[in-house]
Amino acid sequence: MTGIKNDATSFGVLSGIFLIATRNIRRDKLRSGLVFLTIALSTMMFMTALVSLQGFSRPIVDMLTRSNASHILLRFDARIYDADDVVAWWRSHENTESLTPLLPTLITSSRPVHNGKPLGSHLILTERPRVEMTQDFLTFLAGEAKSYPDQGEIWLASSTAQSANLHVGDSLELSTASGARHYKVSGIVVDPHYSSGFISPERAWLGPDELVNLASFSDLNNYILGVRVRDTDKIQNMWGAFNSHLGGGFSGGYTSYEATIKSYSFLVDMLGIMILVFGIISLFVALFIISSTISGEIMANYRTFGVLKSMGYTPRNVVSLFQVQFIFLTILALPFGAMGSYFVSQTLLGMMLRSIGTASTELEMFQPIVISIVVLSSLVAMVSGISGKKASLIKPATSIRFGAPEPKSTKRLGLHIRAANYVPLPIILGIKDLIGGKRRDLYDLIGISITAFVFLFSVNVFNSTLKTSENLPFWGLDGADVSVKRDGSELFGIRYKTLKFYLLDQPEVLSAGGNSSLQATIPSGPYGVTRKVFGNIVDGNLDDFGYINLKGHNPARKGEISVGYSLAQKYQLDLGSDFTLIIKGRYLTFNVSGIFQTSSNSGYWYRTKIESLHEADPYYEPVDLILTLASGVDRALFMANLESSLGSAVDVEPREKAIQSQLKSITLSIGMVLAFLSLVFLLVSFVSIFNSTVMGINESKKQFGIYKALGFVDHQLSMIMISKSIILCLFAVGIGFGLYFLLTQPAMNFLAQQIGMPEYPMVFDVMMSLLVVPVLVILSLISVWLPSRRIARIKPRELIVE
Numbered sequence: 071m072t073g074i075k076n077d078a079t080s081f082g083v084l085s086g087i088f089l090i091a092t093r094n095i096r097r098d099k100l101r102s103g104l105v106f107l108t109i110a111l112s113t114m115m116f117m118t119a120l121v122s123l124q125g126f127s128r129p130i131v132d133m134l135t136r137s138n139a140s141h142i143l144l145r146f147d148a149r150i151y152d153a154d155d156v157v158a159w160w161r162s163h164e165n166t167e168s169l170t171p172l173l174p175t176l177i178t179s180s181r182p183v184h185n186g187k188p189l190g191s192h193l194i195l196t197e198r199p200r201v202e203m204t205q206d207f208l209t210f211l212a213g214e215a216k217s218y219p220d221q222g223e224i225w226l227a228s229s230t231a232q233s234a235n236l237h238v239g240d241s242l243e244l245s246t247a248s249g250a251r252h253y254k255v256s257g258i259v260v261d262p263h264y265s266s267g268f269i270s271p272e273r274a275w276l277g278p279d280e281l282v283n284l285a286s287f288s289d290l291n292n293y294i295l296g297v298r299v300r301d302t303d304k305i306q307n308m309w310g311a312f313n314s315h316l317g318g319g320f321s322g323g324y325t326s327y328e329a330t331i332k333s334y335s336f337l338v339d340m341l342g343i344m345i346l347v348f349g350i351i352s353l354f355v356a357l358f359i360i361s362s363t364i365s366g367e368i369m370a371n372y373r374t375f376g377v378l379k380s381m382g383y384t385p386r387n388v389v390s391l392f393q394v395q396f397i398f399l400t401i402l403a404l405p406f407g408a409m410g411s412y413f414v415s416q417t418l419l420g421m422m423l424r425s426i427g428t429a430s431t432e433l434e435m436f437q438p439i440v441i442s443i444v445v446l447s448s449l450v451a452m453v454s455g456i457s458g459k460k461a462s463l464i465k466p467a468t469s470i471r472f473g474a475p476e477p478k479s480t481k482r483l484g485l486h487i488r489a490a491n492y493v494p495l496p497i498i499l500g501i502k503d504l505i506g507g508k509r510r511d512l513y514d515l516i517g518i519s520i521t522a523f524v525f526l527f528s529v530n531v532f533n534s535t536l537k538t539s540e541n542l543p544f545w546g547l548d549g550a551d552v553s554v555k556r557d558g559s560e561l562f563g564i565r566y567k568t569l570k571f572y573l574l575d576q577p578e579v580l581s582a583g584g585n586s587s588l589q590a591t592i593p594s595g596p597y598g599v600t601r602k603v604f605g606n607i608v609d610g611n612l613d614d615f616g617y618i619n620l621k622g623h624n625p626a627r628k629g630e631i632s633v634g635y636s637l638a639q640k641y642q643l644d645l646g647s648d649f650t651l652i653i654k655g656r657y658l659t660f661n662v663s664g665i666f667q668t669s670s671n672s673g674y675w676y677r678t679k680i681e682s683l684h685e686a687d688p689y690y691e692p693v694d695l696i697l698t699l700a701s702g703v704d705r706a707l708f709m710a711n712l713e714s715s716l717g718s719a720v721d722v723e724p725r726e727k728a729i730q731s732q733l734k735s736i737t738l739s740i741g742m743v744l745a746f747l748s749l750v751f752l753l754v755s756f757v758s759i760f761n762s763t764v765m766g767i768n769e770s771k772k773q774f775g776i777y778k779a780l781g782f783v784d785h786q787l788s789m790i791m792i793s794k795s796i797i798l799c800l801f802a803v804g805i806g807f808g809l810y811f812l813l814t815q816p817a818m819n820f821l822a823q824q825i826g827m828p829e830y831p832m833v834f835d836v837m838m839s840l841l842v843v844p845v846l847v848i849l850s851l852i853s854v855w856l857p858s859r860r861i862a863r864i865k866p867r868e869l870i871v872e
Contacts, residue, residue, distance in 0.1 A: 113407025522806020546668020549616020583610025673826015
């Protein structure tokens with residue numbers, strides 16, 4: 071019988087806990103609604119971070135699968151490698167599933183032109199064969215889907231079309247040996263290997279036998295071969311075996327399956343980490359609000375908890391009241407947070423996936439939902455338990471008698487009421503209340519400080535991205551003023567040395583020299599499996615063109631090389647190290663003179679002088695030249711005069727223009743994510759301050775009643791709370807600025823280090839950063855003013871009776 075009685079008693083206590091918890095939620099709908107909204111917002115951000123980190127690879131893999139995309143893409147010169155031998159080796163390998171036909175290809179000697187404006191980069195022009203290709207299938211976003219373009223037509227990759235704002239029907243001008251030739255854009259396609267915008271040059275498709283109209287037959291020696299394998303885990307071993315078959319490193323172009331996926335996903339992975347960090351911060355802000363709410367509820371219902379303990383509720387039962395109450399709110403908020411996360415994730419990923427023709431995708435939501443439920447419920451239960459422990463320590467007799475904690479001795483606050491002779495009394499009272507040191511004010515301080523930090527972080531990271539083109543040396547590029555691209559054709563072309571000496575004779579020019587990108591191969595052996603890297607071949611003094619290093623110096627002599635940070639880390643290179651590369655089929659050993667940072671090819675990059683390359687190819691000449699102008703020269707006027715003098719032989723433009731088109735989509739994506747983060751934190755801060763003000767009014771009813779009895783009117787009482795909030799906000803914004811200067815640079819260094827940038831070049835935007843102050847002050851003002859109207863409901867007579 072005793073056991074049955076105890077079970078009945080336990081059931082009664084449990085049911086009582088649930089009834090009281092749900093009654094508390096219904097009784098104070100406003101406060102419960104604010105906590106609900108905070109948890110929902112935190113859930114949305116936390117879940118969005120999880121979705122973005124794990125959900126982006128699936129649509130990429132799905133697109134590659136739909137396209138039956140090659141896992142390996144080879145580009146080589148048939149004068150160096152026997153094309154039949156290359157095809158035969160790959161076809162005979164047991165892991166090879168299928169091959170594409172050998173596709174003739176040609177890299178444009180100058181950038182294509184649309185409406186008189188050059189595109190952002192050169193193009194790899196590739197002929198589509200007459201036979202239907204079942205491998206590397208193209209998805210049409212615009213234009214008629216056909217097997218290959220008709221004569222005089224060109225198909226562009228989606229990223230190329232988007233960055234240059236090209237549409238079906240537009241005309242594209244290509245330079246040829248016999249002059250300019252115009253092609254009609256008849257298709258915008260998802261090219262599985264080249265639609266990310268991060269592999270350059272990008273590929274464009276022409277019809278069969280079309281390249282002979284653009285170059286002489288003797289210049290058409292380059293081919294692309296796509297290889298699809300059965301087991302992608304064996305690609306690295308296949309690649310090593312192929313290089314051994316060739317007797318050394320393959321010096322042609324090589325795009326791996328891993329590199330293709332990474333070209334699409336690395337940006338969103340970095341943004342996903344950023345969202346996750348701020349998602350965790352927003353989660354802790356929500357927990358602060360829950361803790362503050364519990365503290366306010368304990369003070370408002372102090373006598374009730376004493377009655378419950380006198381009725382037999384144990385300290386554990388009292389704590390369980392809060393855990394049940396807030397876990398119940400969490401369970402209610404999770405579906406709304408999940409729906410918000412789904413919508414936001416669809417929007418974010420949809421915009422990032424538009425280059426592969428996917429406006430939306432089936433997101434993997436199950437695992438993020440499960441993780442969010444477990445993490446949020448656990449944290450809410452823990453915080454509720456810790457914060458509710460104060461209620462479990464209430465003494466029944468004292469609480470029933472006094473209805474409040476036992477009075478403690480108060481300390482003087484160092485601000486005398488006589489200060490009202492100089493400052494309005496409501497402001498003095500607000501300051502006195504603030505320096506009283508209530509925990510709720512501390513939570514508001516933390517919440518606003520974090521919001522200020524997030525705003526400053528968002529504004530300045532976005533500004534740094536926008537200013538990349540003005541800060542190129544810190545991104546591993548040169549700091550020259552003007553880029554001159556020469557036409558290499560026989561009809562309108564000009565020889566490299568002739569153009570270089572002509573430019574050096576111009577009084578406005580301080581330095582002029584060639585600068586081109588060249589692929590090299592890291593050989594197997596001491597470096598492991600062979601790997602492709604890219605680099606700059608510079609004709610001239612690298613210091614004159616603004617190249618900078620993290621340590622060491624630019625190559626100054628033949629045989630010296632400067633390497634990217636990721637390259638140095640991967641192969642344990644330091645100043646003075648010897649490093650061997652295969653360039654144009656020759657093994658060249660360099661001495662490392664410098665290490666620099668760059669995001670190009672994720673930091674796997676090098677720089678060397680043209681004299682070093684001449685060992686492999688004595689006749690090598692860059693196509694492009696870069697110029698540094700004298701101080702005070704009008705760049706626009708100089709470029710106009712130069713184009714007027716040389717006509718169609720050159721294409722002259724600001725040096726930073728090429729990078730601007732590539733950054734367009736990146737800047738849009740980063741700005742969108744950072745705006746989302748800032749908006750969520752604004753909402754969280756609004757809810758936090760609003761909730762804190764409501765609790766403050768409830769806790770201080772008697773005090774406000776006394777003020778009213780002394781003659782204070784409602785707007786004066788509102789001013790007490792508003793002045794307190796504004797002062798707290800200004801102090802919190804100051805802390806936010808401190809957090810920004812303390813944390814942002816290390817955080818961005820950590821994130822950008824993954825793409826070869828250990829010292830991220832932050833550019834502080836003074837005006838936009840200062841705008842954070844009035845935005846948050848206005849937010850605090852509104853957050854306090856709206857609930858402060860509840861003061862009008864306080865009646866001094868009722869409080870006296872109570």
